[in-house]
Amino acid sequence: MKNVKYPTSFKTYQKPEISVKNRGETTEKWVNLANQYYLESNQAVIHKKPTPVQVVKVDYPKRSAAKISEAYYKTPSTTDYNGLYQGLYIDFDVKETQSLTSFPLTNIHPHQINHLKAVHTHGGLAFLIIAFVRLDEHYILPFLALSKYVERSIKGRKSIAIAELREDGLKIEMGLNPTYDYLTPLKSYIAQQKKR
Amino acid sequence: MKNVKYPTSFKTYQKPEISVKNRGETTEKWVNLANQYYLESNQAVIHKKPTPVQVVKVDYPKRSAAKISEAYYKTPSTTDYNGLYQGLYIDFDVKETQSLTSFPLTNIHPHQINHLKAVHTHGGLAFLIIAFVRLDEHYILPFLALSKYVERSIKGRKSIAIAELREDGLKIEMGLNPTYDYLTPLKSYIAQQKKR
Numbered sequence: 089m090k091n092v093k094y095p096t097s098f099k100t101y102q103k104p105e106i107s108v109k110n111r112g113e114t115t116e117k118w119v120n121l122a123n124q125y126y127l128e129s130n131q132a133v134i135h136k137k138p139t140p141v142q143v144v145k146v147d148y149p150k151r152s153a154a155k156i157s158e159a160y161y162k163t164p165s166t167t168d169y170n171g172l173y174q175g176l177y178i179d180f181d182v183k184e185t186q187s188l189t190s191f192p193l194t195n196i197h198p199h200q201i202n203h204l205k206a207v208h209t210h211g212g213l214a215f216l217i218i219a220f221v222r223l224d225e226h227y228i229l230p231f232l233a234l235s236k237y238v239e240r241s242i243k244g245r246k247s248i249a250i251a252e253l254r255e256d257g258l259k260i261e262m263g264l265n266p267t268y269d270y271l272t273p274l275k276s277y278i279a280q281q282k283k284r
Numbered sequence: 285m286k287n288v289k290y291p292t293s294f295k296t297y298q299k300p301e302i303s304v305k306n307r308g309e310t311t312e313k314w315v316n317l318a319n320q321y322y323l324e325s326n327q328a329v330i331h332k333k334p335t336p337v338q339v340v341k342v343d344y345p346k347r348s349a350a351k352i353s354e355a356y357y358k359t360p361s362t363t364d365y366n367g368l369y370q371g372l373y374i375d376f377d378v379k380e381t382q383s384l385t386s387f388p389l390t391n392i393h394p395h396q397i398n399h400l401k402a403v404h405t406h407g408g409l410a411f412l413i414i415a416f417v418r419l420d421e422h423y424i425l426p427f428l429a430l431s432k433y434v435e436r437s438i439k440g441r442k443s444i445a446i447a448e449l450r451e452d453g454l455k456i457e458m459g460l461n462p463t464y465d466y467l468t469p470l471k472s473y474i475a476q477q478k479k480r
Contacts, residue, residue, distance in 0.1 A: 133402045135362055138336035141352065156337065156355040166331055170366060175407030177373035206329045211371030 115219040115226070116182050118268035119169065125266040126173075132271060134171030134178065140164055166203045173271060174278060177212035179204065180228075184219045190247040191218050193238060201238055204231050213278065217270060218257065220250060227257030228273055311415040311422070312378050314464035315365065321462035322369075328467060330367030330374065336360055362399045369467060370474060373408035375400065376424075380415045386443040387414050389434060397434055400427050409474065413456070413466060414449060421446070423453030424469055 116136070126132040145158035167181040181200055185191050196216070204214035214231040229248075233256040237248045258277055263269035312332070322328040341354035363377040377396055381387050392412070400410040410427040425444075429452040433444045454473055459465035 127402070130405075133399075133406050133408070138334045138358075138360075140334035141337045141339075141355070143337075153356055156357070157353060159337070159352040159355055160349055161352070162334075164334075172373045172375075172403060172406045172408045175373075177368045177371075177408075179368075203329075206323070207368060209326075210329050210368045212329070212368045212373075 115184050115217070115221070115268075116168075119182055119217065119270065122266035122268045122270060123169075123171075126271065129265075132171060132173040132178075134169060134173065136169055137164070137166070163197065163199075165199055167200055173213075173274070176278060177207070177210075178215075178274075179207040179212055180215045180217060182217045182219070184221050186222055187220070188222055188250075190249045191220070191253065192247045193241050194246065196238075201234075205235065208232070213274070213281070215274075217260070218248075218253060220253075223250065225250070225254075226260040226268075226270075227253045228260060228270060228277075229253065229257045230277065233257070311380050311413070311417070311464075312364070315378055315413065315466065318462035318464045318466060319365075319367075322467060325461075328367060328369040328374075330365060330369065332365050333360070333362070359393065359395075361395055363396055369409075369470070372474060373403070373406075374411075374470075375403040375408055376411045376413060378413045378415070380417050382418055383416065384418055384446075386445045387416070387449065388443045389437050390442065392434075397430075401431065404428070409470070409477070411470075414444075414453065416446060416449075419446065421450075422456040422464075422466075423449045424456060424466060424473075425449065425453045426473065429453070 120136055123132070123134045123136070126134060140162040141156075141159045142162050143156050143159045145156070147155045147157050149155060167179055169181065170177070170179040172178070181196075181204075183191070183195050185195065204216075207214040208231040216229045216234060217226065218229055219226045236256075237252070241247075258273035260268065260270045260273055263272070316332055319328070319330045319332070322330060336358040337352075337355045338358050339352050339355045341352070343351045343353050345351060363375055365377065366373070366375040368374070377392075377400075379387070379391050381391065400412075403410040404427040412425045412430060413422065414425055415422045432452075433448070437443075454469035456464065456466045456469055459468070
């Protein structure tokens with residue numbers, strides 16, 4: 089850490105240029121920038137896991153680094169993000185939808201739901217970040233609320249309406265440092281959880 | 285989870301066949317098997333992170349999965365393992381040495397030490413698993429003890445003697461379920477930490 093008070097990435101955050109157009113592909117990028125800021129400002133230790141790859145063939149050219157010449161993307165067995173915030177294990181995935189009305193539950197792999205459930209059971213904070221990119225609305229949906237909708241989807245509706253997310257989700261507001269300040273809405277939620 | 289009481293992998297654990305010969309390459313495999321057992325028996329949620337790969341070129345053959353045709357291994361920015369045990373965020377890396385007398389600190393990347401320090405500062409449990417494969421001795425070295433040796437290495441000895449590890453480390457004993465029962469020695473350590 090070069091400088092805790094004035095992290096080198098401040099400049100990046102002072103000129104947020106978020107347009108609805110590019111945000112669709114970039115929610116993960118905003119989360120990654122936020123994580124970098126949280127780490128440099130000593131607020132949290134949260135990292136994105138590498139994308140899992142099945143390596144089939146590796147070449148070892150003379151005097152160069154090993155080159156992977158055949159590999160395939162694998163389905164992740166867990167979520168993309170985990171880490172440590174306020175002494176708490178946190179674990180989440182980032183999901184985007186182009187829909188204006190609802191978030192389809194088919195966007196979540198069953199093994200991801202199982203993983204989030206295991207984290208919740210063991211005392212961690214499990215959630216999804218759900219981005220309605222065309223509405224420019226971003227929510228944190230804690231596992232307890234998510235599981236309610238997953239159960240409903242067995243016999244009923246297979247998606248979460250935007251009105252339901254506005255009710256059950258914690259809204260992520262754009263900030264200055266970091267721009268995508270997704271930990272702030274979790275603060276009061278964590279305080280509530282600790283009381284129980 | 286199919287069956288919490290009788291996980292399907294029980295059979296794997298009932299016939300441990302560990303020889304000094306093959307253990308050198310397989311400490312990580314034993315840790316992975318242990319993690320699988322801990323998860324199935326509902327004791328902990330700990331996963332190995334995928335190996336980070338820099339993808340340079342991807343081919344999209346017709347009617348087949350995307351094929352990565354050029355990629356390189358990257359240096360991991362954190363440790364290989366993290367997860368949740370007894371409500372606590374835990375984070376560690378597995379290191380092996382062929383030495384009979386000491387563990388060289390050059391085996392640990394500086395960014396890994398920084399990461400473990402950040403985890404420790406934020407209230408997580410950070411440690412190394414150090415395997416002396418030819419001695420068949422395995423230790424957990426908590427971050428606080430590790431940092432003492434890292435500091436000493438600036439002006440003095442650049443390795444940790446086996447005698448020091450026997451003193452400061454928590455010994456991992458081979459068990460039945462799982463064979464590589466590395467969480468058991470942490471139990472009393474965690475209880476001590478919680479008291480402070």
